Amino acid sequence: MPVSRYSKPEFNPYGDDAPITVDEHWVAPRATAPLDATLSLPGSKSLTNRELVLSALASGPSVLRAPLHSRDTDLMIEALRSLGTTVSPVEGTGEYGADLEITPAEELIGSTTIDCGLAGTVMRFLPPVAALALGPTTFDGDEGARRRPMATTITSLRALGVDIGDDGRAALPFTVHGFGRVAGGSLTIDASASSQFVSGLLLSAARFDDGLELRHSGARLPSQPHIDMTIAALRARGVDAESGDDGSWSVRAGAIAGAEVAIEPDLSNAAPFLAAAVVTGGRVTITGWPESTTQVGADLADILPLFGATVERDGDRLTVTGGDTVRGISIDLSTGGELAPAIVAIAALAAEPSEITGIGHIRHHETDRLAALATEINNLGGAVVELPDGLAITPQPLHGGLWSSYADHRMATAGAIIGLVTDGVLIEDIATTAKTLPQFPELWRGMLAGGL
Incomplete structure (x- = not known):
């Protein structure tokens, strides 16, 4: 039987505003x-962090309306700033915080350390961005983040020719040695542990020399809607991005447009x-x-x-x-x-x-x-x-x-x-x-x- 729903509480939930x-x-x-x-x-974390990454890689400035302001999005903003992106609040806007104006760097620069906290979007979305920067970028995070699976991100970037030092751990911390470009091409990965492995590659793929033809090889792909979100965000910015019916995706090389985006x-x-x-x-x-x-x-x-x-x-x-x-x-x-x-x-x-x-x-x-x-x-x-x-x-x-x-x-x-x-x-x-x-x-x- 279900627990009884109502009885006299031991405190008044309608009282003082301070946490009890x-x-x-x-x-x-x-x-x-x-x-x-x-x-x-407040705004969607998944949309906010995707649009922050695309704005940093875009060919011109962007404005995000009603973005989420939280630990995960703050970590993403600080990480992009450390790579040379300018992220500025728009004064006097937003019920839950300021809108954001993002100006891409003329050239992304590494030689920095990125704190991922516990944000999967930071640890999976930004290593491909760091590969497009010049210089080493070290990724680390909270103790719990060091236990999260990162092998697919590391091995997929290595397959694309990116130099990554991880001392064989396949986990945080690791260092991406960026050379300002990624060749791209065809790649097969197993993203069974997280759809973020797919989204992380797709978000940067338009900036790869040859774009990306990506295929998932695992038995099950979790959270397909998150990949659909990534493809939709890319296409809204003019990127030629497609999803196949067989666990495959393609992104052609090309410009990512700056945009004004309202976050749901x-x-x-x-x-x-x-x-x-x-x-x-x-x-x-x-x-x-x-x-x-x-x-x-x-x-x-x-x-x-x-x-x-x-x-x-x-x-x-x-x-x-x-x-x-x-x-x-x-x-x-x-x-x-x-x-x-x-x-x-x-x-x-x-x-x-x-x-x-x-x-x-x-x-x-x-x-x-x-x-x-x-x-x-x-x-x-x-x-x-x-x-x-x-x-x-x-x-x-x-x-x-x-x-x-x-x-x-x-x-x-x-x-x-x-x-x-x-x-x-x-x-x-x-x-x-x-x-x-x-x-x-x-x-x-x-x-x-x-x-x-």
Whole structure:
């Protein structure tokens, strides 16, 4: 049976604006009634970092409207600046921060060190850019980043003639010795661990001497929508880029146009807020929802009704309303692995068992998300079993306790979802949400108070 949704909370989630903490941990706000909230969200991290890279490689200046300002995008900006790109805020713009003006360097210069933090887009998108610079560029990051797979980036660039020193680790730290050009040509890689390996090569490929003909050789390619996003961004800037039907892509050599680009709200970051409507039987509306998009978060409109919710569109407003109960689901989430933590959190609060598969690749994200989700839900009384490529969830009454975030923003927000209907959930390191949504604690409290 699902956990009881409502009881008297031990604190007032509508009170003081300061984060509520117990022994340095964030007390997850407890819903006392079905939610009724309307929110707007900051820009997409995936789109912002792709457009920053393309702007740095473009033939002229670019302006990004409503970009995301977060740890991941700040790391990307600082990395591009260290290679010679000028990135300047446009004063007085943006609900969630300034617009950005980007002026490409006449010549990219290495002889620098790039801090990747835990940003997969920085560690996978920028080594090909550094190969186009003159001089060595060393890549390093947080301790967790050194455990993330990087062999495909390193071996693929070496196959294109790029000199990379990694002492045989095939992981961070490593150094790209750039000579100002990359030959390009034909290349086959195994991108089974991350679609970012594909996107990282495609984003720079128009600047390669011979462009790039790229083919994936692995059994499964995760997160195909992210590659579609990369191809769409390239084509919008005048690049001749195509996707084949057989796991192949081509980018012809040519100029990347400067552009003015409006960044969509981050639909993946909408996941915990829309999940909140499902688990409380309430209603949450996200404004600014695009009519069409390559963002994987758009799949939420199809996934959440499987739990018994209803989804309505009214112009640029998407509203999710929870049902009387939360149904269990069985789903292959291979195209939207980044949504898995929120989906698993809902499943742990359902009235029926669920099985979520196709997400083996999320073992290699900021942490092993399959192991982390199973561990944290089970520590609160749940019954989650790891599968080779997913999780089997048998709902059990949950109790309070410490929810570890593993320095993973989506683990932290998954714990917040469970805390909405479970007394006494304490989130360790809620500040890790600054990776892609620095405003998360404020937006979460605002949602419980009816939205901002």
